[in-house]
Amino acid sequence: EMTVRGSKVSREITTTYLKDECTLEMVIRVPSSYPLRSVEVECTKRIGISEERWRRWVLQILKVTTSQDGSLLDAVMLWKSNVDKEFDGVEPCPICFSILNPKTMGLPNLQCRTCSNKYHNSCLYKWFNQSSKNKCPICQQPFC
Template sequence: MTVKARSAAREVIATYSVDDIFIELIIQLPSNYPLGSITVESGKRVGVAVQQWRNWMLQLSTYLTHQNGSIMEGLSLWKNNVDKRFEGIEDCMICFSVIHGSNYSLPKKACRTCKKKFHSACLYKWFTSSNKSTCPLCRETFF
């Protein structure tokens, strides 16, 4: 995770990278900070459901505004949430990435035999190029 502070714009930008894809969070400080409330905005949201992202934003906003937490501690809390989200997710064995490059999805389609998960778009491309509906790894029929 990288954190950049832009003092002229009174904002802090946190960027989290997963497989060359970036997730971004923007914290804006009011001109009367610490009396005014901090605004937490989402930059780029990739690989995370909208509701989950909103929960993280609400948690961070509440932590910074009402629990008198520091910005770095709040960003650490957000990073822990993102780490837990992508923890244990295996790479797609077709494109060798956790997050798909074009539709930003996670591997969800699992083979019933080898239990490996693939992106839907990768499987579609595999099936059309091979003219067979078999698993790319174990070569069993994919249902």
């Protein structure tokens, strides 16, 4: 779910993206001299998205808004597309049943080579320590 709010007074476009317990928010500030000056893009909430990935998205948005035929709508839709791709197929961690790790706010990224389930690093580490086995919690195959 995505919502877009605009303010003529503050010259800001605020875009919020909700997916399960994940919330991302981007603010585009439009200078009064736009398009002669570039917009400013700020991430006010980016839980689950790395700083590096966010910077790449900002560069893409700036490129779209400074190109000859790029619009602010194009920039918002590009951001939505990037976020959709980031969360596409992301399932909750089978150990904690959450998409975002409650402690690190990261996405499940360790994948079992046999059953393809993905786990949070800390959840899998805790599972291995408590079970005294290095086996996948779902398929019970050795986790490499």
